[in-house]
Amino acid sequence: MAKNIHADQRFIVGLVNNDAVIINDIYKRCAHKIKSWITFNNGSEDDAADIFQEALMDIYRQGKYKSLELTCPFEPYLLLVCKRKWLNQIKKRSILPVTNSEEDLLHIGEDTFAQADELENQARQSDLFYSAFEKLGARCQEIISWSMKGEAQEKVAEALGVTYGYLRKKKSECMASLIKMVQSIKTEE
């Protein structure tokens, strides 16, 4: 069944296009709410800024690289993502939250929870893939990093001091090793 895209998809598009007006609008609508909520829950203004930026970058990446389609209103979605991020942070830092997290989120629709869950899931996947990447040999890591930067392969080969043919072959091998590593970590979990 086709997804029912919410009109607030414009915020995702604006973020992906680095649209100054739309991004400023997001800050105008949501920044003070997050600032109040996080400072009320034992965080600082800097914590609030970090969480807000992190949440927006997560959404931006999903919009740009994974074609995120919003099926719920943007504002409660962003607020929920920020709140969850902060609740995770304070758990790590052993700080007690002031607000009862469940009570506080009662008025948010199911769609919003589902989309926030999906974003969290993507973030977990990203960490998993990165841990697999880190397990590769240094040369493979170097080749994959360079290749993903979108540079011309001839230039990458020159920078790494290898032939073009070797680079092409090695890149495919390294990527295959990476996927194998991902599969093996998934099996272990």
Added chain:
Amino acid sequence: MANEDKLTDVARYVEGDMEAVELQAFEVLLRADAGLQGLLAEYKDVHQTLKMKIAPDAQDKAVVNRLLELNGEYFRKDGKIMALNGYLKWISIAAVLVIGLLVWAPWSGGLYEKYTISREMSVAERGTGAEQKIEDAAALYNTGDFSGAAKILGPVYQSDPERAMVAYYYGISLIENSQEKEARKVLLKLYEGTSVFKYDALYNIALSYVKEKNDQEALVWLGKIPAGDHNYGKAKELIGKLK
């Protein structure tokens, strides 16, 4: 075909390393093999997800920079709070009050001084956006050394005129250095753009005319400030005083 061979083939297929004949054969196989299709989807997912983590492009960096600037605007308006104790704390508070009074100068009656905004230049302190030069300029700006700030901000602005935050504080520094005409060129460009400083730039263009005692031009520019803008109240009050 073993899983490992399949993986290598998928990698070579996605990375464009297959010759025409091999490519055609692979695509035929792909249409019939659900497992291979799943592997291809997994490959693309890992590739895209990892790319956004380890190889951010120029646009990703531009978004981060924009967010850092906006964080400075929306989260750190009051600047950093430093932990001071006892006597030192009260001395500092007294000094801040004296400086504040000198800056505000309610007894001077000067409209420019009274209605000026953005007395503090906020700089995001983390990430690639917070370059040392800008931080140095901000330190000078925040102590009222606008001449020193302009000297640093000028070259930074020239090298990247699109950087709204730099343009804005450079413009104000120029006004403070009595280079109103130059300041207006910088601020006008900002006003014509779409940055968050758009209407603050407009307000400062008006103030630059107030400083030059050109009330007529000041009124024209103050009149352009939209009702929803946070400077609207001040602008309206100033219009009342200039008329």
